[in-house]
Amino acid sequence: MAVPKICGLETEFGIAHAGAEEANPITASSLLINSYLSEFCQTAEGGPAVGVSWDFEDEMPGNDIRGIAPPESLAPEIETHLVNAVLTNGARYYVDHAHPELSTPECSNALDATRFDKAAELILIRSMEAAAQVLPPGQELVVYKNNSDGKGNSYGCHENYLMDRSTPFSQIVLHGTAHLVTRQIFTGAGKVGSEAPGLTTAEVPFQITQRADFFEEEVGLETTLKRPIINTRDEPHADPRLYRRLHVIAGDANMSEVATFLKMGTTAIVLAMAEDGFLPREFRFRTPVQAMRQVSYDLSLALPLELDDGSTATALEIQWDLLDQARKYADSRGLDPVGAQVGELVIDRWEQVLAGLESDPMGLSRQLDWVAKYRLLQGMAQRHGLRHDDARLAALDLQYHDLRPARSVAARVGLESIISSDDARAAVSDPPRDTRAYFRGQCLKRWAPDIVAANWDSVVFDLGDEPLRRVPMMEPTKGTADHVGDLLASCQSASELLARLRDSSHR
């Protein structure tokens, strides 16, 4: 049985300092996040645990699943000096590579991941508003939830999935690649033009994804250059004997909740099937990197992709096959690893979207970002008689991702919502109840002054009169409301909690 597909999203946002003579993106990102932290510290609402910073003790992003990293690969650097906070909803909010970045807490299913992704947008919106209070008149920070500046610079929206350590990595590469290349037809956020070397806007006026241009390798450790379709970072943030964490860097950031839901949900199911050896058919692309771009550039969705065995298949055909397998998997094994009921919702929605893509792609303009964006661009080009390289089209593309409610284009195109605004608002301050993020978030809510640092797999307490106490959380499925809710409720103080934890571990 596949392990629970605990999952999460980490999004690097684009940032602009409007009205400033000289803008520095690191300063702007720091100001954005610090404004949020101090604003909501004062009101105690949506409570980021101010003063609680990220604990780098266990960060090992240079570890490679394949063993020793090849000498030419560059391990990501950790920037420990920049703002790096833990929020009471269990998220991490920080500056990374000159971008504000927010990592959602660990979620047990795709619907929750979508809810916390929506909460992340609300946090960024509140941050922009808080920053406006401290900036001179005429200046503001503007945040974009996209993955490219249109000039060859990309920043990521990464996904993480808990995997069984015993699953052969070759199986993850095989089935993961087949899915990541072909799921682009519904995960793409759309982009005007191409940023791949040698291609012009005349050749690629519009493509399905933001990210496909930036992938150059099939498998590798990098995330900032020579990006691989399958990333090998081996940093499970959990017991490494039991688990690995698949770090997926090949996706777009989505404005559409349906697209985020499908991105997370279908990938979790495909990975669960790979773990259970449930995928009989092997789709090996002859040239995976090229296939990734071919899918992104092919608005007809009909391009045959060359497979290793000499046959061909379209992205849609491969997706239909994966969906068929998912139905069989659900019938024979159940969908517990991806959240049983949510798994059924994923499969139903997956089928609707594939059927729509096959019969009338443009009919999905309320579900898929690339379709919504393409429809607008077409409409605008026709109305004003614009050439494909007109700056107004590129501007519309960028502004689709503007998170300011007064300016956001995505907020105006009638995207279908699957997360209620109440649920999203609650997720700004409350952690998920069914992963270890519950323990982290609740501790921060109640005892932030007693906590010096936290990270994915531990919380460090400082009670003043004794050495620092680290509470390890190596099991992502524990520390839930079911598991520790009563314990936390019955403790009046952090020292009582630590005493009770010490007693139970000695028992």
Next chain:
Amino acid sequence: MAEREQIKKSAPQREESEVEGAPAVSGQGDELKAELDDLLDEIDEVLESNAEDFVKSYIQKGGQ
């Protein structure tokens, strides 16, 4: 078109639009067209006023 013939299995019945390979805008019906027109009107009002400057100045450092 020979390549296209290989993948007839689940290829949709779809009329080719003017740009080869690009999907036609769905529902050219009057109602949908009016809706898109209204939407474009609304979006015209929130778009950055100088598209060229806006696009030129949107430069990000590369990230992950």
